[in-house]
Amino acid sequence: MESKTTTIQSELEAYLxxxxxxxxxxxxxxxxxxxxxSSIINGNRPIAMKQLDRITAGMGLPEGEFYELYIxxxxxxxxxxxxxxxxxLQRCAELDKLECIRQVVQTLMDNISYAQALFExxxxxxxxxxxxxxxxLYEGVxxxxxxxxxxxxxxxxxxxxxxxxxxxxxxxxRTAMHFEYFVERLDEVDQLNALKxxxxxxxxxxxxxxxxxxxxxxxxxxxxQYQNKYHKVSRRTVQKEPARPLCFYILYAxxxxxxxxxxxxxxxxxxxYVSLYSDFSWVQETTEEARQIMEQFKEWAEANxxxxxxxxxxxxxxxxxxxxxxxxxxxxxxxxxxIMQAANRLDFNVDEIxxxxxxxxxxxxxKTRMGKLNAQVTEDKYTVLLYELAVYCxxxxxxxxxxxYLFQCLETSVRMNSDSHIVQCVVLFEQYRHLSxxxxxxxxxxxxxxxxxINDKKSGSAAGSx
Amino acid sequence: MIRKVALLLAVGSIFFAVDAPALVMQSxxxxxxxxxxxxxxxxx
Numbered sequence: 001m002e003s004k005t006t007t008i009q010s011e012l013e014a015y016l017x018x019x020x021x022x023x024x025x026x027x028x029x030x031x032x033x034x035x036x037x038s039s040i041i042n043g044n045r046p047i048a049m050k051q052l053d054r055i056t057a058g059m060g061l062p063e064g065e066f067y068e069l070y071i072x073x074x075x076x077x078x079x080x081x082x083x084x085x086x087x088x089l090q091r092c093a094e095l096d097k098l099e100c101i102r103q104v105v106q107t108l109m110d111n112i113s114y115a116q117a118l119f120e121x122x123x124x125x126x127x128x129x130x131x132x133x134x135x136x137l138y139e140g141v142x143x144x145x146x147x148x149x150x151x152x153x154x155x156x157x158x159x160x161x162x163x164x165x166x167x168x169x170x171x172x173x174r175t176a177m178h179f180e181y182f183v184e185r186l187d188e189v190d191q192l193n194a195l196k197x198x199x200x201x202x203x204x205x206x207x208x209x210x211x212x213x214x215x216x217x218x219x220x221x222x223x224x225q226y227q228n229k230y231h232k233v234s235r236r237t238v239q240k241e242p243a244r245p246l247c248f249y250i251l252y253a254x255x256x257x258x259x260x261x262x263x264x265x266x267x268x269x270x271x272x273y274v275s276l277y278s279d280f281s282w283v284q285e286t287t288e289e290a291r292q293i294m295e296q297f298k299e300w301a302e303a304n305x306x307x308x309x310x311x312x313x314x315x316x317x318x319x320x321x322x323x324x325x326x327x328x329x330x331x332x333x334x335x336x337x338x339i340m341q342a343a344n345r346l347d348f349n350v351d352e353i354x355x356x357x358x359x360x361x362x363x364x365x366x367k368t369r370m371g372k373l374n375a376q377v378t379e380d381k382y383t384v385l386l387y388e389l390a391v392y393c394x395x396x397x398x399x400x401x402x403x404x405y406l407f408q409c410l411e412t413s414v415r416m417n418s419d420s421h422i423v424q425c426v427v428l429f430e431q432y433r434h435l436s437x438x439x440x441x442x443x444x445x446x447x448x449x450x451x452x453x454i455n456d457k458k459s460g461s462a463a464g465s466x
Numbered sequence: 467m468i469r470k471v472a473l474l475l476a477v478g479s480i481f482f483a484v485d486a487p488a489l490v491m492q493s494x495x496x497x498x499x500x501x502x503x504x505x506x507x508x509x510x
Contacts, residue, residue, distance in 0.1 A: 255507070300505045374509070
C-alpha cells in the first residue's frame, strides 16, 4: 500500500534521485530555471503550464503525462487560478485529453463565476475546430445556467446543436428538437442563422411542416431587420452583423417555402415562390457577397423552374434541364434525382441521361457560391437519387443494376440510421427478391443484419433509459 | 423497427404468393420518394 500520495513534486524528486542528477543539471536538460525547479520541489510555487510541459519532456515522458496530477494539485486541492487553467485547457484540447477537460469543468462549475471564462475558451476552441473540447465547456456552462434565461445559455445550446449534428438522423432529430426551444433567447442576428440551420436539418429529415414554419419565421424576422436597417428614419445602430447579408435570409426563406410546396405537389405555388426569390429589385446591399448571393439565387430559380415544370408533366423542358445541370457539378445530384423521379412517375426513358452522368455520380461535398451545402441535406439527397435510380432500373428489368443501386441506397440509409429510407429499400427489394441472384440475397442478409444490430442497440438503450 | 421489417417481410411473402410479376410492374412504377429536391435547399 502506498504510504505517500503521488504528486508532480514527488515524481520529479524521485526521478532526480533515480537518475542521480542535480537540480542544476536537470535545469539544463529541461530548460526550467533551477530556482523555479527548487521552489516547485519544495512545494513553494505552483507549476505553470509551460514549466510542466518542459519538466515532462525533460524526464523523457509522453506529453501530458502529469495532467491528471496537475488537476489534483491546481484545481481540486487549491484555489483554481485562471492564468494557469486557461493554458491548461488549451493544452488538453491540443492533446485531445478530453477526460482532463471534463474533470476541470466539473470542479470549476461549483463556482458560477468561472462561467464567462469557460464560455470564452469554448468559443476559442469552437473557432479552432476543437469541437469535442468546446462541447464539454459549453455543456458545463449550460448546466450551470440551466435555470437562467440567458442569451449565453442559448448560445451554448446553439453551439452544442451545431457540434452534435452528424450522420445519424435519429440523433439529429433529437438534437434539433432540444435546441429549438432556445432559439428565441438568442440575439436577433444569431436567430436568423439558427432558424436557417434548423430548417436545413428538418429538410434533411423530411419534416416539411417544421421547415415551413421555420422558413416563415426566418423570413419574417429578416424582413423586420431589413426594414430597420435600410428604411427606418431613425436607424438603430447595428451592433452585430449577421453571418450573411440580410437579403440572403429573405431569399432563402422563399426558396425553402418553394421546396415545401414541391413536396406537396403544389408546383404552381412553388413557381410563385421562385418569382419571389428571383426578384432582387428591393435589395439594397451592394457588396460582392450580396452580388454572389443574387447570382446564386438566379441560378437556382432557373433550375427550379425547369424542375417544377418537369414535375407537372412538361417533358419538353427535359433537354434544357439536362443542359443546365451538365457542367454544374453542385446541381447534378438534385437535378438528376428530379429527372429520375419524373421518369419513374411519368414513365419515360432516360437511359442516355444516366449513361451521361453516371461517371460523375458519388457522394461529394457540394458547394454553393456562398460556401458549402449542409452535409446532412447532401447525404439525404444522394440517398434519394440512389433509390430513384434503383426504381428506374428495376422497372426497366435491368435487375443487376437496379439491385446494385438499391444496395448502395440501403447501405447509406443504414449509415444514416434512417428508418424511413431503410423501410423503402426493404419494400423494393422484397418486390424483386425472386429476380435477384443468390449472391444478392446473401448481401441483402448482411445489410439487414446491420439494421438488426442498430435496432438491438436502440432497444437496449431504450430499455436502459426506462 | 424490427416489427416493421417483419411485417413488411410477411406482407411481401403474401404479395408474391398472389400474383407477383404483374403487380410488381404496376406498383414499382409508382414507387418513388416524393421528396423535394429543390435546388438550393441546404445552403449554409
